[in-house]
Amino acid sequence: MLSIFQRKPKTCIGIDIGTSSIKVVQLKRSENRYRLETYGELQTYGYLERLNDPLQTKSLKILEAHVIEMVKELLKETGATTKNAVMSIPVFSSFVSVTDLPPMLEKELPRALVFEAKRHIPIPLSEVRIDWKVINKTIVDLEGGLSAGKAGKKGLTKFRVILIAVPKEVIAKYLRIAKALELKLLALELESFSYIRSLVGSDPSTICILDFGARSTSFTVVDKSFIQMSHSLDIAGSELTKALAHGMGIDFRRAESYKRESGLGAGGLGAEKELRDILLTFVDKIVLELERMIDSYQRKTKRKVTKLILSGGSGGLIGLEEHLKKRLKLNIEVANPWARVVRLSLLDPILKELAPRFAVAAGAAMREL
Ligand SMILES: Nc1ncnc2c1ncn2[C@@H]1O[C@H](COP(=O)(O)OP(=O)(O)OP(=O)(O)O)[C@@H](O)[C@H]1O
Ligand SMILES: [Mg+2]
The missing domain is CATH 3.30.420.40 (ATPase, nucleotide binding domain)
Incomplete structure (x- = not known):
């Protein structure tokens, strides 16, 4: 249950299970800054050998056991100390679309979204978890003019929404991985949100x-x-x-x-x-x-x-x-996901080299801190 006394965790690991390698970053929140506690990367088992293997793509089912072993090894090697984790879901395992809806009353939005989801998502809606957010609203007044802001009582509004659908099977896989690793999974998010957080803030x-x-x-x-x-x-x-x-x-x-x-x-x-x-x-x-x-x-x-x-x-x-x-x-x-992260200066040369590959893991770790 949410409570006003509930505190955000102090440390969290961001986990990015990429096709070629797995990356983890552990950050600590201290005085409004992120502090880098540990990080690491492990090449995915047989990545180059499997370049022609179609199983490497869409579904990682067959690789799940390997993934668990690899993350376990990586967390051990990096000396990660917390169980709090946020994992990122790859863009290719999900459907993302940004759509401009025609002018409507705000209360009509949920129905319009179901309609949009059916139009954009190529698999049955019962098989996906859908999330959406309004990213822009514009009031259309009676004269047909446009103005940004709150809609009037009877005013029609044009909404721009982002729709995200992740197959339930993909979510279940990530939950199984977290469970097998005995992690406390605080959130699962699309990797774009992770890298936006670490790169744009x-x-x-x-x-x-x-x-x-x-x-x-x-x-x-x-x-x-x-x-x-x-x-x-x-x-x-x-x-x-x-x-x-x-x-x-x-x-x-x-x-x-x-x-x-x-x-x-x-x-x-x-x-x-x-x-x-x-x-x-x-x-x-x-x-x-x-x-x-x-x-x-x-x-x-x-x-x-x-x-x-x-x-x-x-x-x-x-x-x-x-x-x-x-x-x-x-x-x-x-990309420099370390820009807002306090770290040991002697690590700078290596962190600079790794920076573009760690934007997702670093951004995921920042999410709940
Ligand atoms: N110096 C380099 N020049 C060109 N390509 C490179 C270099 N270093 C790494 N790569 C390529 O970067 C890719 C790995 O990048 P990254 O770690 O971002 O991918 P991933 O997260 O595993 O994959 P995905 O996000 O697509 O699942 C590999 O294809 C590798 O060949
Ligand atoms: Mg990646």
Whole structure:
């Protein structure tokens, strides 16, 4: 039962079960600051060997036992001391849509949302948990004009809502993992909310975040520190490695190290050019999607996206920052989830290197503190 005497926990672990690795971050709240207590990452079992395995994608069912073992090992290795945990759910396991509803009375909203959910969610509503939030309201007055603020008694209101649906099966899996690890699961949230918390906080500007991971890439527009648009693509680091391996006739392991060593910075001749061209085919699909999303947001709201934050392990692709700068003509910033976290300064070089991969775990840990 909620009580006014209920205190927020002092320490919490954020857990991000990614396709290529699991990340954990333990933070402590002290005097309105977050303090980094411990962190760690463990490569997912056989990730590179399983690049062609479709089971690696959508359902992690078969991997559940491995995941439990890995998180257990990681928590032990990092010396995590609390059982309080927040876990993040990947964008590719859920359905997220931001929709503008036609003008209506506020009391009509719940029914309209069920209708919208049926339209946007490709599986039966009985199989998903739905969450929604109004992100913008505009009153439509009798003359048809628009004004922001509270709706009058009879006034119609235009709502922009974010709808999030997570399959009950996915939630059950996370609950089983937490139970097996004897964790006190304080919350489960979509990973976009975790990285918005660690990367944007209360910054009111219009920002786009790119989480360029291993299995999927998510794009999020955040404005006035709240999610306004969200989208994801099934093109990410794994796809780049697979394309290099197939295109150059090499195995996944070599393709992975070529990708990391040369990236888009490779020279203009022979094999290096081939590598760069293969990577660019995929990177430019992401750029195109980014352009579309930014353009659509700007046209709809007349607000200008001022910067792009580059997050996720593939965000570390050599030459990506310069390429995006040239193509998008935007300020590009590499994700830094440690910006509001007190940490030992001797850890700074390593934390800087890890930063783009830890935005989700750090943001999850911040949620309940
Ligand atoms: N220096 C680098 N250059 C290019 N790619 C890199 C580099 N370092 C890591 N990666 C890629 O980043 C990906 C891992 O990133 P991340 O840890 O964000 O993914 P994940 O969270 O496991 O995956 P997902 O979120 O898609 O489930 C891998 O595909 C890896 O190849
Ligand atoms: Mg990830």
